[in-house]
Amino acid sequence: MVEKDMLPLDFVSGEGFLELIQFLEPNYTVPSRQTITTRIEERFVKKKDELKARLYRARCVAITTDCWTALTTESYVTVTCHWTDKDWQVKSAVLLTKSMPGRHTADNLAATLNEAVDAWGMTGKVVACVHDNANNIVAANIPERVDWVSVASGKLVRHFNHSTVACKALEAKQEQMQLLKHKLIQSCKTRWNSVFDMFERLLEQRWAVTAVLSDRTVTKLQDARILEIKDEYWAIMADLKPVLETLKCATTIMSSEKTVSISHIYPITFSIINKHMAIATNDRPRVAEFKAKVRQSLSERME
16 A cells, blocks of 8 residues: 555554554554654565666667656656657656756766666667757747746746635635636646647636736735736737637647657647648748647657
8 A cells, every 4th residue: 555555654654544543454554654664665676677678679679768856846857768668659758866966967967867777678679769948949939028927827827826825715716716726836847738728728817817816905006017917918818818829738638648749740749830830821920830839849859
């Protein structure tokens, strides 16, 4: 149970758990924390050997990396391996999650990747490495007004996420306006889809958010002036929502971990370029500008 549900090791020594076991089976002796630790370590070694054997049988593999930050602000890198077995089933496994206290430089990441490849006996088998790179998402590639909207929206969401008073007031306004009691979503610079998620949720909760910012018992006038989103920015969010939704759908399909997605790349990409990002006569200037940027960026990568 500790392993399957990822519970802390000291769960077996908790007073409530011991009382429950005593009630269910008085004659059962609960294993100690040390015993549980030993058993989990033994199971880890067994599972690791099984995975090594599966990777040994794979002719080639691809790996993906993801640099992320925990709620404790500690930085980590996770390395995942992908391959196809003899039955042509797509398989994947996490090989490594390692603390990265230093800078995420190319040399540091390369050393971590080489460590994972060597440890799992995959030298010479890696045919591709896919990684998220925040530097690819630069402000120069985003229309200026769209970038301002993203920054202003992110600042507003952070305020609600870090203020208990504002969060409680938002819940009250949601109930009063009969809106869904959803929390606001913070975007992440390395997750393009998160911008769509943030815009969608803000548009859903627009009037509840506006009501909280207008309530001087909750939000000071000085703070409200900084946090309030202009009507123009709300309009930009509404205009961009269907465009970003198309991109989210495409990236979700092509990022599938359980199905082969390479055959989707060309049809989906060219459909985006020639159809979904085609500038319509009724497109507002900001939407047309954004579509043009996306088309240009995708076209350059497909040449």
